Amino acid sequence: MTLLSSMTQGLAGGLMIGASASIMLLAAGRIAGVSGLFARTIGLTKACGPDGLAAGFVVGLPLGAGALVLLTGPIEMRFPPLAMLLIGGLLVGYGARLGSGCTSGHGVCGLSRLSKRSLVATGVFMSVAAATVAAMNAAGLAW
Numbered sequence: 001m002t003l004l005s006s007m008t009q010g011l012a013g014g015l016m017i018g019a020s021a022s023i024m025l026l027a028a029g030r031i032a033g034v035s036g037l038f039a040r041t042i043g044l045t046k047a048c049g050p051d052g053l054a055a056g057f058v059v060g061l062p063l064g065a066g067a068l069v070l071l072t073g074p075i076e077m078r079f080p081p082l083a084m085l086l087i088g089g090l091l092v093g094y095g096a097r098l099g100s101g102c103t104s105g106h107g108v109c110g111l112s113r114l115s116k117r118s119l120v121a122t123g124v125f126m127s128v129a130a131a132t133v134a135a136m137n138a139a140g141l142a143w
Contacts (some may be wrong), residue, residue, distance in 0.1 A: 041055045106122050
């Protein structure tokens with residue numbers, strides 16, 4: 001993959017994320033924060049609005065990725081060991097609940113609405129992510 005095609009794909013992906021977040025906000029009056037939508041889907045929280053919308057959004061994420069694979073062919077993926085995935089997933093889930101949202105809710109939707117709370121949350125997310133990568137690399141655990 002050339003740099004240009006990689007940049008084009010990133011731009012296209014960013015435009016689709018922005019469009020979906022905008023449509024969700026304008027059409028349904030809801031923030032497209034995946035952790036909140038997932039929590040509604042599995043019954044961890046009761047927020048206003050139709051639960052079917054939350055479930056449809058969450059189910060559409062892997063279905064959209066699957067459709068892309070069918071259209072463009074397989075995507076090269078690398079994953080860390082299963083234990084690291086499980087621990088990381090639990091920590092991210094806990095952090096998203098603690099921070100009242102995830103990177104999609106705060107970073108995409110909150111920043112675009114100029115939310116001060118989202119600016120702080122995104123700064124914390126990104127700082128911790130950078131520190132985690134540095135620590136994993138220093139410990140020789142990078143995958």
